[in-house]
Amino acid sequence: MKLTLHIWRQNGPNAKGRFVTYTHDKVNEHMSFLEMLDVLNQELIERGEEPVAFEHDCREGVCGMCGFVINGLPHGGRKGTTTCQLHMRHFSDGDELTLEPWRSAAFPVLRDLVVDRSSFDRIIQAGGFISVHTGAPPDASTLLVPKDDAELAMDYAECIGCGACVAACPNGAAMLFMSAKIAHLGMLPQGKIEADRRVRAMAEAMEKEAFGSCTNYTSCEAACPKEISISAIARMNADYRRAFLPGKPVGGGKLEKVKLLPAT
Amino acid sequence: MSESSSFYSSSVGKKILMAVTGMILFFFVLFHMAGNLQIFIGQVELDRYSRFLHSVPEILWLVRIAVIFSFLVHIIAAVQVWLQSRRARPIKYKVRANLATDVAARTMVWTGPIILLFVIYHLLHLTYGAIYPSLFEEGQVYHNLIASFQLWPIAIVYIIANLGLGFHLYHGLWSLTQTLGWTHPRFDSFRRVAAAVIGIGIAAANIAIPVSVLAGWVS
Numbered sequence: 346m347k348l349t350l351h352i353w354r355q356n357g358p359n360a361k362g363r364f365v366t367y368t369h370d371k372v373n374e375h376m377s378f379l380e381m382l383d384v385l386n387q388e389l390i391e392r393g394e395e396p397v398a399f400e401h402d403c404r405e406g407v408c409g410m411c412g413f414v415i416n417g418l419p420h421g422g423r424k425g426t427t428t429c430q431l432h433m434r435h436f437s438d439g440d441e442l443t444l445e446p447w448r449s450a451a452f453p454v455l456r457d458l459v460v461d462r463s464s465f466d467r468i469i470q471a472g473g474f475i476s477v478h479t480g481a482p483p484d485a486s487t488l489l490v491p492k493d494d495a496e497l498a499m500d501y502a503e504c505i506g507c508g509a510c511v512a513a514c515p516n517g518a519a520m521l522f523m524s525a526k527i528a529h530l531g532m533l534p535q536g537k538i539e540a541d542r543r544v545r546a547m548a549e550a551m552e553k554e555a556f557g558s559c560t561n562y563t564s565c566e567a568a569c570p571k572e573i574s575i576s577a578i579a580r581m582n583a584d585y586r587r588a589f590l591p592g593k594p595v596g597g598g599k600l601e602k603v604k605l606l607p608a609t
Numbered sequence: 610m611s612e613s614s615s616f617y618s619s620s621v622g623k624k625i626l627m628a629v630t631g632m633i634l635f636f637f638v639l640f641h642m643a644g645n646l647q648i649f650i651g652q653v654e655l656d657r658y659s660r661f662l663h664s665v666p667e668i669l670w671l672v673r674i675a676v677i678f679s680f681l682v683h684i685i686a687a688v689q690v691w692l693q694s695r696r697a698r699p700i701k702y703k704v705r706a707n708l709a710t711d712v713a714a715r716t717m718v719w720t721g722p723i724i725l726l727f728v729i730y731h732l733l734h735l736t737y738g739a740i741y742p743s744l745f746e747e748g749q750v751y752h753n754l755i756a757s758f759q760l761w762p763i764a765i766v767y768i769i770a771n772l773g774l775g776f777h778l779y780h781g782l783w784s785l786t787q788t789l790g791w792t793h794p795r796f797d798s799f800r801r802v803a804a805a806v807i808g809i810g811i812a813a814a815n816i817a818i819p820v821s822v823l824a825g826w827v828s
Contacts, residue, residue, distance in 0.1 A: 351703075414702060414704075416704050416706065417704040417706030418708065422706070422708070443704045445704070448698050448701065449697060450698065450699050451697065515707075515710065515715070516694035517694065518620075518697070548619040548622075549615075549618070549619060551620075552618060552619050552620065555696065556697055557620075557693055557696075557697030558620035558624065558690035558694050559621075560690070560714065561783070561784040561787050561788070562709070562710040563709045563710065563714075564707075564708040564710055566709065568708055575787065576792045576794075578787060579787045579788075579790045579791065579792035580790060581621070581790075582621060582624070582787070582788050582789065582790045583789070584790075585621045585622065589612060589615075589616050596615075
């Protein structure tokens, strides 16, 4: 297979980026998208050029490290597929592909296709802890969780924090990410204790980052490699509203201030 | 920070306020449409309904103030979240693909201002009689409607504005169920259908009035 690739190249966070076109004729249909780039990078190294920087780790679709936009679609747009699990058999000989990093003010480009997603980490940190009894493992029957709740919480917990939702959202909003975290904790008894405080603190932390706001385009759901439903967002909206009801503690309850990573 | 300003400072809170005020405005639009459809019953009935609405000025103004307040909150929050989202992607994608969104969702930012401009026009036209003073008689609702909708430029304004309203209502109604957290696997798919039926229904019923006058079915 032969491909024409237009790849965003940017030397550093403050450098000016540009698209560079590469012709890649050593593409095998069995390669994953990242392996295809590995082969390109090998050639670039042999030619004495800088290889294309992209993030990756497990290459099994579970770590959330990889991801960039392929022809306008995060992770290439195949249902439930991360970039590392996207195979070249889904493309055809002679295809022209444009590779861009996630475009978001909250995800500054570090180099080429690599972005800084520590804004996600700061939202997670603001969420704080859950209250669990430490010590010996509890008996399985001491804390009963309805089966349906456990299943749904697990669906939301599948979020790998890759950032495709933000990349796909025309508003650059991080609602699917944040709501998946809030929904999965809020559905389980262990996470319910701090639920009010958590949703308020995370919403506040999200506001401090440069994300946009949700207008229910549902692009996030379509782009999510873990197929997380926008029902998570609806749940979070309801949790947020309830956390301000009369009778709830001011500020959502007390908690020692969590030290956040310094803003970048 | 007080609890209310803390609530509003998040875009999540702003959207919830937009959903609540949007719902108030939706009910206003619904009753407004239902009242106006009396034009198809007859002149006496429509004019009597108009006098009924004006019979207790205190109640009329209470409703008006609630609607105006909702309208302002809805618009201010919308502009704020719109500006926030515009800042969120300073570098655009070279290749753009619309994922899952529909036309109604993408045009909210246009149908909103269209409705605002139309409401101003509509008030000047049929409440204050400032657009065509020669065709306007205070309190003669039936006469005012017939006289002005017989002119196609006025009818066109109402038809276009209501098409915009239909789109805005479709996305808005579906969106508010999401923003208020009304989700359940059993009726999640039904939300869009209901929003479409109501949006199209209200737009069609409103558009039926100028079209019927223009076509001479009501005179």
